[in-house]
Amino acid sequence: MTDTTTIQDQAAGEKASPLLRTKDVTVTYDLTHEALHGTSLDFEAGQVTALIGPSGCGKSTFLRCLNLMNREIPRCSVGGQILYHGHDINTPKENLFELRKSIGMVFQQPTPFRKSIRENILFAPKKHGRVRTKDEEDELVETSLRQAALWDEVKDKLRQSAHALSGGQQQRLCIARTLAMKPDVVLFDEPCSALDPISTFAIEETIRDIASSGICEIIVTHNMEQATRVSDRTAFFYVGDMVETGTTQQIFSDPHDQRLVDYLTGRFG
Ligand SMILES: Nc1ncnc2c1ncn2[C@@H]1O[C@H](COP(=O)(O)OP(=O)(O)OP(=O)(O)O)[C@@H](O)[C@H]1O
Numbered sequence: 001m002t003d004t005t006t007i008q009d010q011a012a013g014e015k016a017s018p019l020l021r022t023k024d025v026t027v028t029y030d031l032t033h034e035a036l037h038g039t040s041l042d043f044e045a046g047q048v049t050a051l052i053g054p055s056g057c058g059k060s061t062f063l064r065c066l067n068l069m070n071r072e073i074p075r076c077s078v079g080g081q082i083l084y085h086g087h088d089i090n091t092p093k094e095n096l097f098e099l100r101k102s103i104g105m106v107f108q109q110p111t112p113f114r115k116s117i118r119e120n121i122l123f124a125p126k127k128h129g130r131v132r133t134k135d136e137e138d139e140l141v142e143t144s145l146r147q148a149a150l151w152d153e154v155k156d157k158l159r160q161s162a163h164a165l166s167g168g169q170q171q172r173l174c175i176a177r178t179l180a181m182k183p184d185v186v187l188f189d190e191p192c193s194a195l196d197p198i199s200t201f202a203i204e205e206t207i208r209d210i211a212s213s214g215i216c217e218i219i220v221t222h223n224m225e226q227a228t229r230v231s232d233r234t235a236f237f238y239v240g241d242m243v244e245t246g247t248t249q250q251i252f253s254d255p256h257d258q259r260l261v262d263y264l265t266g267r268f269g
Pocket residue numbers: 029030035053054055056057058059060061062073
């Protein structure tokens with residue numbers, strides 16, 4: 001945690017434990033390259049946090065720590081604590097299959113399975129034994145697609161291939177698929193960077209709606225307007241350090257650290 005942490009952050013630290021908390025998290029690639037230095041951040045239920053900063057500063061590296069995805073990268077090690085509901089998940093014993101039920105992820109490129117729209121939604125819930133009857137399946141498909149604002153567009157073609165959808169629809173299907181597992185955290189890695197402005201707007205609305213249902217969301221974005229539109233809090237990363245965090249309003253209207261000021265005013269990108 002840097003000395004630029006706001007008073008509000010310190011007060012928040014004295015409240016009950018946040019849903020997700022990192023303490024001094026470091027990431028080292030290829031055994032020697034420390035891409036992320038000790039990073040401590042808190043994430044609350046119902047809040048959207050944007051991770052911003054120039055290319056290569058460690059945003060995605062940090063995001064991937066939160067569902068232990070870095071563990072799948074050879075010669076990558078993650079240090080520090082990642083406390084989820086107060087329990088440290090950064091241990092070799094943590095069961096990834098179980099964890100990913102509750103911490104979902106949406107990637108930059110839409111990645112629907114080569115299956116029907118309906119089967120995309122039901123794939124993981126079936127694997128985890130979450131649905132037993134056709135009625136339960138129907139209900140889950142409809143609820144998840146409604147949450148991702150896609151139901152009206154696809155309700156008459158649920159058995160058609162997901163690959164026949166537009167890019168924006170595919171990304172909303174990926175969000176619906178994630179929500180079908182009823183996660184309490186959803187991670188987004190530049191979810192709109194491959195999309196047109198209308199699809200981007202639809203995804204941003206969905207992100208806000210999901211937050212109002214109590215889900216904690218963390219989004220990596222290069223788009224500063226997007227960060228201001230969707231997030232409650234923002235954290236700025238620079239060369240592997242989490243330099244400044246606070247409410248999105250404070251970060252954009254009253255940035256403290258000179259590197260953040262330079263970034264926001266376009267002195268580097
Ligand atoms: N799989 C990997 N193996 C080795 N080094 C990596 C790997 N992934 C990222 N890095 C390195 O870690 C550093 C941080 O990269 P990361 O992708 O996390 O940054 P970022 O802020 O998300 O960048 P961008 O905005 O361009 O996606 C960079 O130096 C990058 O080269």
